[in-house]
Amino acid sequence: MISVTDLHLSFGQNAVLRGVDLEIAQGESLVIIGGSGSGKSVLIKTILGLLTPDEGQVTINGTPRTAAFMSSIGMLFQGAALFDSLPVWQNVAFRDLRGPKRQDARAHAVKVLAEVGLGPDVADKYPGELSGGMQKRVGLARAIAADPDVLFFDEPTTGLDPMMAGVINALIRRVATDRGATAITITHDMASMHAIADRVAMIHEGRIHWQGTLAELETSDDPHLRQFTSGGADGPIQPHW
Amino acid sequence: MRFLAALGAAVLAALASIGRFSMFIAHTFARAVRRPFYAAAFGKALLQIGFFSLPVVGLTALFTGGALALQIYAGGSRFSAEAVVPQIVAIGVVRELGPVLVGLMVAARVTSSIAAELATMKVTEQIDALHTLSTDPMQYLTVPRVFAATLVVPLLVAVGDTIGIFGGYLISTLRLDFNPASYLQNTVDFLEMRDIISSLVKGAVFGTIAALVGCYYGLNSDRGAIGVGVATKGAVVAASVLILAANFVLTEAFFST
Ligand SMILES: Nc1ncnc2c1ncn2[C@@H]1O[C@H](COP(=O)(O)OP(=O)(O)O)[C@@H](O)[C@H]1O
Numbered sequence: 001m002i003s004v005t006d007l008h009l010s011f012g013q014n015a016v017l018r019g020v021d022l023e024i025a026q027g028e029s030l031v032i033i034g035g036s037g038s039g040k041s042v043l044i045k046t047i048l049g050l051l052t053p054d055e056g057q058v059t060i061n062g063t064p065r066t067a068a069f070m071s072s073i074g075m076l077f078q079g080a081a082l083f084d085s086l087p088v089w090q091n092v093a094f095r096d097l098r099g100p101k102r103q104d105a106r107a108h109a110v111k112v113l114a115e116v117g118l119g120p121d122v123a124d125k126y127p128g129e130l131s132g133g134m135q136k137r138v139g140l141a142r143a144i145a146a147d148p149d150v151l152f153f154d155e156p157t158t159g160l161d162p163m164m165a166g167v168i169n170a171l172i173r174r175v176a177t178d179r180g181a182t183a184i185t186i187t188h189d190m191a192s193m194h195a196i197a198d199r200v201a202m203i204h205e206g207r208i209h210w211q212g213t214l215a216e217l218e219t220s221d222d223p224h225l226r227q228f229t230s231g232g233a234d235g236p237i238q239p240h241w
Numbered sequence: 242m243r244f245l246a247a248l249g250a251a252v253l254a255a256l257a258s259i260g261r262f263s264m265f266i267a268h269t270f271a272r273a274v275r276r277p278f279y280a281a282a283f284g285k286a287l288l289q290i291g292f293f294s295l296p297v298v299g300l301t302a303l304f305t306g307g308a309l310a311l312q313i314y315a316g317g318s319r320f321s322a323e324a325v326v327p328q329i330v331a332i333g334v335v336r337e338l339g340p341v342l343v344g345l346m347v348a349a350r351v352t353s354s355i356a357a358e359l360a361t362m363k364v365t366e367q368i369d370a371l372h373t374l375s376t377d378p379m380q381y382l383t384v385p386r387v388f389a390a391t392l393v394v395p396l397l398v399a400v401g402d403t404i405g406i407f408g409g410y411l412i413s414t415l416r417l418d419f420n421p422a423s424y425l426q427n428t429v430d431f432l433e434m435r436d437i438i439s440s441l442v443k444g445a446v447f448g449t450i451a452a453l454v455g456c457y458y459g460l461n462s463d464r465g466a467i468g469v470g471v472a473t474k475g476a477v478v479a480a481s482v483l484i485l486a487a488n489f490v491l492t493e494a495f496f497s498t
Pocket residue numbers: 011014016034035036037038039040041042043464
């Protein structure tokens with residue numbers, strides 16, 4: 001269980017997180033939605049410890065996060081964040097490059113690449129030679145390669161065609177259900193949300209504005225949530241351009 | 242009053258960055274003695290810093306050695322002391338120009354590329370990604386580069402010294418009618434072990450500075466393409482100034498007696 005309590009984080013004048021409280025149960029698939037710039041990426045980076053909050057805390061099963069936490073997680077970054085100096089297979093099998101699994105690292109990478117719909121020919125390419133959607137999938141492969149307990153996906157289907165998005169949604173669902181991993185996914189893609197989520201949390205104005213199951217989401221009459229999930233400019237959220 | 246406040250703020254900011262850079266150095270050395278050691282990254286850095294700097298170092302040293310010989314000849318002839326060309330070229334190149342020119346070339350070539358590479362990694366979240374893969378960016382990126390630079394820049398200096406002396410030799414024998422054999426003999430006789438050691442020590446110090454500064458600016462860059470540019474420029478300027486300052490201190494330490 002991951003508990004986030006009263007998280008505050010500002011960048012200068014920009015108060016991004018203004019008291020986020022959130023609990024994520026072991027083995028559940030939580031989808032985080034919210035407008036762009038609302039602090040979704042910042043929230044999961046703070047949960048991971050990549051950003052240090054001004055106030056509040058993150059605990060794992062009741063105790064503060066330790067360095068060992070990183071060895072039990074996988075993270076897909078919004079921009080994939082592949083290492084451009086390494087070929088694809090070394091990105092995917094990065095944790096195995098040194099140590100006992102070194103010999104099988106490449107074969108393992110090829111297997112995981114197949115899970116995200118990429119053929120073995122991609123393994124020896126460099127990230128710069130791939131399209132955005134392919135980079136995203138390599139990032140996804142890197143996140144799941146070591147079979148982590150907790151997975152973070154930042155917009156996994158952005159930049160993918162609908163068919164490939166479906167493949168990725170099924171993969172994320174499978175990782176959460178079959179392997180019993182906890183999955184925390186940020187998405188703007190409502191189809192993806194419906195395919196993946198056990199539970200949904202919406203972030204708005206620096207706080208968790210709404211959270212509940214998919215069934216609860218269907219019947220909720222919260223105007224912010226309605227506007228966000230059905231799209232459109234009418235409603236309480238003022239789009240600013 | 243306002244002037245004093247601004248001055249105070251500037252001094253505090255300068256002290257703060259000196260403090261942060263010192264912490265960075267301490268962290269680097271703490272990790273240098275800890276496992277794992279990333280041998281592949283180290284090998285790559287050796288090639289990039291050492292081997293690929295050879296052309297620019299060679300050309301710089303060759304031209305400068307030649308120009309130095311011409312100037313010493315011109316200056317010396319006013320005191321009828323033209324004959325000292327080989328000795329002064331040797332001392333000038335080995336003690337000062339060789340290490341300084343190589344240091345500045347390494348700052349231009351290596352510090353800038355390290356800073357730009359690491360800043361780009363920072364901006365594209367590759368540094369964050371390393372953390373999520375249980376890899377310490379300082380250990381993975383900084384330590385191999387600093388090690389490689391410390392080891393290989395002295396070799397570059399040795400090459401630069403040799404080619405610089407050769408530049409002086411070429412000009413002296415082709416243009417100034419020096420006898421080739423005695424030019425070389427004078428050079429070899431005049432140089433002391435202390436000159437050569439100081440040259441190599443300077444190379445090691447300058448290499449360390451060049452790599453450390455590049456890593457520091459890169460890993461601390463701001464977001465966006467502007468951040469990469471600012472980090473790169475800042476790194477080259479800081480490394481060049483630090484190298485020249487360190488050169489003065491080392492010259493003082495080796496030769497002031
Ligand atoms: N490292 C950073 N430095 C300064 N501002 C940041 C940083 N990271 C994010 N922000 C700002 O925080 C806000 C939320 O960003 P983010 O979490 O990326 O939004 P999103 O919900 O679209 O993922 C944005 O206004 C962004 O500009």
